[in-house]
Amino acid sequence: MDTSVASFREALESLDRVQADSIFQKTLLELSPIDAVEQLVVPALEQIGSAWDAGEVALSQVYMSGRFCEELVDRTLPPSDPDRKHQPRSAIVVLSDYHDLGKRIVYSVMRASGFELFDYGRMDVDALVERTVTDQIRVLMISVLMLPSALKVREVCSRLKATGSDVRVIVGGAPFLFDRELWKEVGADAMGSSAAQAVAIVERMMGEMQ
């Protein structure tokens, strides 16, 4: 499987859809759809995430590979499939600013890894707090690009806490990459430096919540 993962990753990074699809189809001959996702797609996306962290692959490759894997997994493992992961109610949002590439990437990689989550689009603090409480969200992922938006996470966290909500907040985006202390300062529970890391954090939180 290691060889297949390496070839699949290479095909994704070079945006060779035909080759990536062919490797996935071959894997499906040997494994169930959920196992193919977990043993081929998730490790490849994890490796791409680590490479992004190390500055070895670019955002355009991360975005295109995430989008392609999401399509691939949707075809074989539709959202209603009972094999999709049992998970805490989760949502993702762009807080306050208007830059949604990071959110799109994380959303695609989460779905390509077998998760389902609400996509809240772009919201300001008031609307986000209200919606999170109404939907009884347990894991909230907040993506930002601008520093003022990152600083608004503090208000989101404190207001959610004041409602008695036990939601866990994961943040991501450029300000958190440039200041590795910022996520703690704004009261988040974790920071993901790549989409794959967001997946790993949600999986860890799932374990803690059980």
Place this chain on the structure above:
Amino acid sequence: MTPATMTSMQRVLTTLGHQEPDRVPLFLLTTLHGAKELGMSIEHYFSSAEHVVQGQLRLLEKYRSDCVYPFFYASIETEAWGGTTIFVPDGPPLCGAPVIAQASDIETLSTPKVENSPPLQKVLTAIRLLKQQLTDTVPIIGVAISPFSLPVMQMGFHSYIELMYEQPALFDELMQRNEEFTVAWANAQLEAGATAICYFDPLSSTTSVPRERYLRTGQQVAKRTLARIKGPTATHLASGRGLSIIPDIADTGTAVIGVSAMEDLAALKNAAAGRVSLLGNLNGVEMRRWTPQMAEMEVKRAIAKAGRGGGFLLADNHGEIPWQVPQDVLLAIRDAVDRWGQYPLNWIDDWRE
């Protein structure tokens, strides 16, 4: 502090010639802070060229930066294309809805004329007024977003990535239209009195696209565009990584590269190898919570890694210092450059990180 023996212009030109001036030039790229100086909202501040001129002159007096920076905000360029700007109280103005709603819109997109755009004319007025005040003692830095990076604001980041990979003919068409605009806009600023143009090109960084694609796209666009800009240019990657493409960027004819805090300045200086000067790379996001002592340490570190031999301008790594960075930190940076930036930099021999 030894008194300065050069004007800012002499200092900058000397370092760009890869010689050591009297001290390391400091480009404190403050834009929004001008509104703070004048005690007005960011939106009101940018509504008038005179505000920006006053703001820049006050910032120059306070921090003694080696340039003035009459950059308003990035989306002022998309305003010329019919776009809008969203002002926020505590950060840079943001770009409104994309002017290219779908890729096919590119076929009918027409390149705006600089002379027909009141927002761009406002910037040109600010440059003219600053030129009258400063003559040739302090460099005036104009800004043009690269044709390759402009589509992030014109159509949204994800739509642009998809266009680049999936619709090469429309991508080429958009580049042609954008190149005409960027060349005209940069040259208008030079004619108004700008000394040099900061060519913002974050999409060319390896954070955004892999090197192979950059060589086929962003680099070709930059070569064509910079060749038609009638003055010196500095390519700024706006926090994006660029270590592995420094020689490739130098090949576009740029004089300076704005580099990221994510990469080691000594390695970047080594890669620049006297071919191109470096601008950077203080971490603007962290700067918000620096103490004066931390500011001094960061300035020392940057100068130790890249100061020797000239070819270096100390600045933040993004091309704009965040609104949240307090005055005390900016003053501490200024003081540290005065203390540790005097050439020759003999103290570096004993410096350990």
